[in-house]
Amino acid sequence: MLVKFKKAVPIIEKIEKAGFEAYFVGGSVRDYLLNKPIEDVDIATSAFPDEVKQIFPKTIDVGIEHGTVIVVYEGENYEITTFRTEDQYVDFRRPKEVTFIRSLKEDLQRRDFTMNAIAMTKDGELIDPFDGQQDIKNQIIRTVGEPEERFKEDALRMMRGVRFVSQLSFYLEKNTYSAIERLAPLLQHISVERIYMEFMKLLKGKNCSKALDLIAESNLYEFLPGFSEYREQLKKATTYISNRNLNEVEVWALLLILFQNESIEELLRKWKMPVKLIRKIKQIIQAYKNRQNESWSNESIYLTGLDIAIHTEKVFCAINNKEADTSVKKIRQTFVGLPIKNRDELAVNGNDLMKWSDKRGGPWVREALEKIELAVIRGEVMNDKEQIKEWYST
Numbered sequence: 244m245l246v247k248f249k250k251a252v253p254i255i256e257k258i259e260k261a262g263f264e265a266y267f268v269g270g271s272v273r274d275y276l277l278n279k280p281i282e283d284v285d286i287a288t289s290a291f292p293d294e295v296k297q298i299f300p301k302t303i304d305v306g307i308e309h310g311t312v313i314v315v316y317e318g319e320n321y322e323i324t325t326f327r328t329e330d331q332y333v334d335f336r337r338p339k340e341v342t343f344i345r346s347l348k349e350d351l352q353r354r355d356f357t358m359n360a361i362a363m364t365k366d367g368e369l370i371d372p373f374d375g376q377q378d379i380k381n382q383i384i385r386t387v388g389e390p391e392e393r394f395k396e397d398a399l400r401m402m403r404g405v406r407f408v409s410q411l412s413f414y415l416e417k418n419t420y421s422a423i424e425r426l427a428p429l430l431q432h433i434s435v436e437r438i439y440m441e442f443m444k445l446l447k448g449k450n451c452s453k454a455l456d457l458i459a460e461s462n463l464y465e466f467l468p469g470f471s472e473y474r475e476q477l478k479k480a481t482t483y484i485s486n487r488n489l490n491e492v493e494v495w496a497l498l499l500i501l502f503q504n505e506s507i508e509e510l511l512r513k514w515k516m517p518v519k520l521i522r523k524i525k526q527i528i529q530a531y532k533n534r535q536n537e538s539w540s541n542e543s544i545y546l547t548g549l550d551i552a553i554h555t556e557k558v559f560c561a562i563n564n565k566e567a568d569t570s571v572k573k574i575r576q577t578f579v580g581l582p583i584k585n586r587d588e589l590a591v592n593g594n595d596l597m598k599w600s601d602k603r604g605g606p607w608v609r610e611a612l613e614k615i616e617l618a619v620i621r622g623e624v625m626n627d628k629e630q631i632k633e634w635y636s637t
C-alpha cells in the first residue's frame with residue numbers, strides 16, 4: 244500500500260475501535276488503481292460527524308452539514324466524510340442537506356462514476372459493488388446506475404465526466420454520453436466557480452483536445468460562459484490543440500483567438516477568472532497579433548517578455564501547423580543573448596541624463612531612457628555608461 248494510505252491507517256483503526264466502519268474512498272483509490280500519484284486520501288465512515296469529533300482530539304469543522312470533518316493527525320489533515328445519501332436534491336446542485344446513513348454500499352451508490360465508487364479497507368481490500376475496477380481496466384467512464392439520476396443530482400458531474408476524459412484518456416460509456424447530450428442544459432444551475440474549476444482541470448489534461456471536442460459535440464458548450472456562439476471555432480480549436488502539449492493558458496489564448504471575440508476581458512470575467520490570469524491571456528493574444536505581422540526580433544522578444552513570447556509562439560505554431568520546438572528554442576537563445584533583460588539593468592538612469600544635459604527632470608527623461616533602452620537592445624550602443632553618454636550626446 245502507498246505511504247499516503249499507510250499513514251492514515253491508524254485513523255481508520257481508531258474509528259473501528261470506536262465501533263464504526265471506515266474506508267478509503269473516491270479519487271485517491273481511483274488514482275491508486277491507475278498507478279497515478281494520489282493527492283489527499285479521503286476517508287468515508289459510518290460514524291456521524293459528532294461521533295468522529297469524539298474519537299479524535301484535534302478536528303476542524305469544514306462542512307458538518309455535508310458530513311465532513313477534518314481530522315488533524317500527525318501534522319496532516321484528513322477529510323473524514325460520513326456515509327450519506329443525497330436524495331433531497333433541489334435545483335440539480337449538490338444538496339444543502341444530506342442524510343447520514345450507516346451503509347457503505349448506499350454511500351457508494353450515490354457517487355458519480357463507477358471508478359469513483361470503489362472503497363478500500365485499511366488492509367487494502369477493495370469493495371467494488373459497481374465493477375469500477377473492470378471499467379478502469381477498460382478505460383470506461385460510466386455513471387453508477389442511471390446516468391440521468393446521477394446528473395440530475397449534480398449537473399456538474401457532466402463536466403467531471405469530460406474532465407476525466409481529458410485527464411485519463413478514458414471513454415465515456417454510451418448511455419452516460421447520451422445522457423450528457425440530453426441533460427446539458429442543467430449546467431445552467433451550477434455555479435460558475437465550480438464549472439471554472441472543472442474546466443481548468445480539463446484544459447490541463449493530456450487529452451484536452453478530445454474533451455473539448457466532446458464539449459462541442461454534446462451541447463455542453465452552450466452552457467459554458469460566453470461559449471454558446473462558438474461551436475465551430477471550438478471544433479476547429481480541437482484540431483489545432485491535438486498533440487500540441489499546450490498548457491491551460493495557451494489553450495485559453497488559442498480559443499479566444501479563434502473566437503475573434505471583441506471583448507476578451509468581458510468573456511473571461513464571466514468565468515470569474517483571476518485578473519492576473521486574464522491579463523496574461525490578453526498579453527498573449529496581443530503578442531499573437533504582432534507575431535502574425537512579423538517574426539520575432541530582439542526588440543519584440545524583449546518588449547514581450549520571455550514567458551509571454553514563448554506562450555505566444557506555441558499558440559502561433561499550433562494555429563499555423565508549424566513545429567514549435569525549434570522556434571521556441573530560438574526565442575530562448577535570443578533572450579539569453581540580450582544585453583539587458585529589463586530596464587533596471589540599463590547602465591544609466593534618469594539622474595545621469597539630467598546631469599549630462601544640465602536640465603531638470605520631466606517627461607523627457609522617460610522618453611530618453613526608452614530611446615536608450617531600445618538602442619541597447621538593438622545593439623546600436625553597448626550597455627556601458629561612457630558609451631551611452633557618447634552616443635546620447637551626438
Ligand SMILES: Nc1ccn([C@@H]2O[C@H](COP(=O)(O)OP(=O)(O)OP(=O)(O)O)[C@@H](O)[C@H]2O)c(=O)n1
Nearest residue numbers: 268269270271353354355356359360397399400
Ligand atoms: N459531483 C461529485 C463530486 C464528487 N463525487 C464523489 O466524491 C469523490 C471525491 O470528490 P472530488 O475530490 O471532488 O473528486 P475526485 O474524484 O477525487 O477527483 P480529483 O482527483 O480531481 O480530486 C469522487 O471520487 C466521487 O466519488 C461525486 O459523486 N459527485
Ligand SMILES: [Mg+2]
Nearest residue numbers: 269270271282
Ligand atoms: Mg479528490
